[in-house]
Amino acid sequence: MTAAVAGRDVVVGRDTVAAMARAEVRYTARNPVLWAGAALSAVGTWYVSTDGTFTEGRSVTDGYGTWELAAAPLALAAFLVGNWAALRERPATTAEMFTSTPARRWDRTLGLLAAAGVPAILALVLMAAQWTAVVAQGGVRIGQGRWSSTVTPTPLELVGAPLAVACAFVAGVAMARVVRSRAIGSVLGFVGWAFLYVFFWIWFTAPFGVFAVSRSSVVTADLGRDPSTAELARWDGVDPPGAFAETYLAGSRDLGFHGLHLTYVLGLVVLLAGVALARSGPDRRTRAVLVAGLLLVVLGVAGQFLVHDGAGTWMGSL
Amino acid sequence: MTLPVALAGVGKRFRGTTALQDVTLELRPGVTGLLGPNGAGKTTLLRIVATALSPDAGTVRVLGADPADPAGRLAIRRRLGYLPQESGAYSGFTAFSFVDYVAVLKEMTDRSARHAEVRRVLDAVGLGDRAHQRIRALSGGMRRRVGLAQALLGHPDLLVLDEPTVGLDPEQRLRFREVLAGLPDDATVLLSTHLTEDVAALCPTVVVLDSGRVLFHGETTALAALADGRVWDAEAPDPRAAVSWRTPEGRFRNVGSPPPGAALVPAGPEHGYLLLTGSTAAEQVAS
Ligand SMILES: Nc1ncnc2c1ncn2[C@@H]1O[C@H](COP(=O)(O)OP(=O)(O)OP(=O)(O)O)[C@@H](O)[C@H]1O
Numbered sequence: 265m266t267a268a269v270a271g272r273d274v275v276v277g278r279d280t281v282a283a284m285a286r287a288e289v290r291y292t293a294r295n296p297v298l299w300a301g302a303a304l305s306a307v308g309t310w311y312v313s314t315d316g317t318f319t320e321g322r323s324v325t326d327g328y329g330t331w332e333l334a335a336a337p338l339a340l341a342a343f344l345v346g347n348w349a350a351l352r353e354r355p356a357t358t359a360e361m362f363t364s365t366p367a368r369r370w371d372r373t374l375g376l377l378a379a380a381g382v383p384a385i386l387a388l389v390l391m392a393a394q395w396t397a398v399v400a401q402g403g404v405r406i407g408q409g410r411w412s413s414t415v416t417p418t419p420l421e422l423v424g425a426p427l428a429v430a431c432a433f434v435a436g437v438a439m440a441r442v443v444r445s446r447a448i449g450s451v452l453g454f455v456g457w458a459f460l461y462v463f464f465w466i467w468f469t470a471p472f473g474v475f476a477v478s479r480s481s482v483v484t485a486d487l488g489r490d491p492s493t494a495e496l497a498r499w500d501g502v503d504p505p506g507a508f509a510e511t512y513l514a515g516s517r518d519l520g521f522h523g524l525h526l527t528y529v530l531g532l533v534v535l536l537a538g539v540a541l542a543r544s545g546p547d548r549r550t551r552a553v554l555v556a557g558l559l560l561v562v563l564g565v566a567g568q569f570l571v572h573d574g575a576g577t578w579m580g581s582l
Numbered sequence: 583m584t585l586p587v588a589l590a591g592v593g594k595r596f597r598g599t600t601a602l603q604d605v606t607l608e609l610r611p612g613v614t615g616l617l618g619p620n621g622a623g624k625t626t627l628l629r630i631v632a633t634a635l636s637p638d639a640g641t642v643r644v645l646g647a648d649p650a651d652p653a654g655r656l657a658i659r660r661r662l663g664y665l666p667q668e669s670g671a672y673s674g675f676t677a678f679s680f681v682d683y684v685a686v687l688k689e690m691t692d693r694s695a696r697h698a699e700v701r702r703v704l705d706a707v708g709l710g711d712r713a714h715q716r717i718r719a720l721s722g723g724m725r726r727r728v729g730l731a732q733a734l735l736g737h738p739d740l741l742v743l744d745e746p747t748v749g750l751d752p753e754q755r756l757r758f759r760e761v762l763a764g765l766p767d768d769a770t771v772l773l774s775t776h777l778t779e780d781v782a783a784l785c786p787t788v789v790v791l792d793s794g795r796v797l798f799h800g801e802t803t804a805l806a807a808l809a810d811g812r813v814w815d816a817e818a819p820d821p822r823a824a825v826s827w828r829t830p831e832g833r834f835r836n837v838g839s840p841p842p843g844a845a846l847v848p849a850g851p852e853h854g855y856l857l858l859t860g861s862t863a864a865e866q867v868a869s
């Protein structure tokens with residue numbers, strides 16, 4: 265791309281960007297904050313894989329609905345590591361020194377963005393471990409009691425957490441390019457992370473669920489107080505009325521919906537990368553990145569609304 | 583031959599301050615010292631030459647290329663080494679990994695060749711044995727040398743060094759002289775300093791800048807020659823002097839228009855410099 269679009273005489277070559285990416289990957293892979301997040305996530309993964317969260321049959325929003333939740337600490341760590349790495353350079357000193365090198369700030373940002381792959385791979389390893397543990401226990405049980413069923417998680421369901429974690433890293437870089445302060449960026453990142461992960465039940469309601477950065481493939485619906493047997497049978501699992509709700513809450517794995525949701529998250533990653541690049545100096549390729557991200561986001565969001573009638577119902581189940 | 587640095591009518595303003603005014607300057611290969619009081623515009627001039635800042639007025643040609651044009655700018659940066667006044671470094675990195683990172687930014691993509699080059703420049707600044715210490719654990723002078731090391735990466739044709747000797751101990755200053763002496767003849771070095779000793783020791787050519795204007799550009803010996811017969815020793819500060827100062831012996835050294843019969847002292851570049859900048863300072867006070 266580099267050479268074809270802009271020419272080697274105007275910007276550094278692809279090999280230089282690749283070398284920068286390799287350097288940033290090395291620094292990221294050695295970052296203790298990232299490993300602390302990964303360790304916490306590993307503990308979480310081990311816990312939910314062994315305590316029956318996914319296999320015992322719990323509420324549809326609780327058990328399998330929290331499939332990606334263990335990646336939360338890793339996502340926070342990824343945000344902070346990305347943010348701090350992007351803010352290593354200081355305007356009057358190191359940035360001034362780097363200005364006079366062939367690689368521009370835009371190229372440096374691009375190199376750093378590539379390091380999002382490091383936390384994403386860690387998340388993938390954790391999810392693969394979780395998947396293996398759950399499959400060894402006979403699969404996932406959706407719903408509780410009479411209306412429950414057992415399914416085997418698909419490879420597609422391993423992609424969500426790595427994408428969310430990559431998104432956090434890229435968001436950290438974009439934040440750094442918008443807000444120059446590590447302290448302010450970190451606090452804003454923490455608030456955003458808490459909103460996305462700690463209040464995870466918001467993401468089971470419409471239309472918020474469409475915009476979640478991390479959610480499972482389980483889609484829920486409120487069946488009212490008196491659903492027919494046929495209606496109950498259409499779902500993978502159903503929570504009968506209980507302490508939290510007076511109605512039947514049904515949940516099913518919906519891989520088509522989930523695929524569209526992942527398209528949206530991928531779009532978000534690309535869009536945030538575009539924001540980080542747009543704030544790193546002029547380059548004509550920025551527009552293509554922004555447009556690609558926007559297209560994916562629109563495709564993912566519109567698709568989710570199209571395939572799921574309930575997605576547009578304000579505060580309805582999703 | 584294209585001149586390594588050619589400025590014509592260069593001006594730069596920062597809000598209310600005029601940092602550079604109508605600077606016309608042509609540098610040849612070799613070491614040129616840039617002298618001037620605080621706020622003279624030295625850093626501004628070096629930043630413009632190092633493609634870190636664009637001027638408001640005038641034309642700039644560096645290594646035969648125009649830094650305002652993206653292709654020209656890249657061509658310059660591929661042949662440039664720059665040490666900013668406050669160089670800074672990533673304190674959590676080792677000296678080696680930081681300089682290695684800069685080497686990547688300088689398009690050194692082959693890993694083993696790059697590592698060899700990083701070792702070479704760290705050895706050149708005497709940090710070979712400290713290469714794997716974190717920068718935060720290095721002393722101020724050593725950090726400065728990390729900055730110097732990165733400027734030397736890749737044998738640049740043009741070195742722009744903003745106060746490279748600040749913070750260096752006498753031994754390291756000597757080493758720095760050796761580094762400059764070891765550069766190829768066709769390399770160009772433009773360095774700023776406050777020390778006329780540095781200029782006398784390092785720079786065959788000197789530029790004196792004051793209030794954003796070039797007051798002098800010529801051989802360092804010619805700068806000293808400006809003060810020939812104009813430096814004298816006396817019991818007291820002389821009102822005819824542009825500048826006077828007390829010597830360690832308790833007498834007074836005066837630079838200016840000596841009275842008849844004054845005890846003249848051999849002039850050095852610092853006297854020429856003081857004569858130039860001292861008289862503008864006096865004019866400013868008068869006006
Ligand atoms: N980024 C800036 N914003 C505003 N004013 C500036 C800026 N940079 C320089 N100046 C002003 O321009 C003038 C020249 O500054 P410059 O840093 O070039 O001087 P200098 O000769 O390098 O001084 P010193 O010996 O103290 O390093 C000063 O008056 C300074 O205040």
Ligand SMILES: [Mg+2]
Binds near residue numbers: 744
């Ligand atoms: Mg300065």
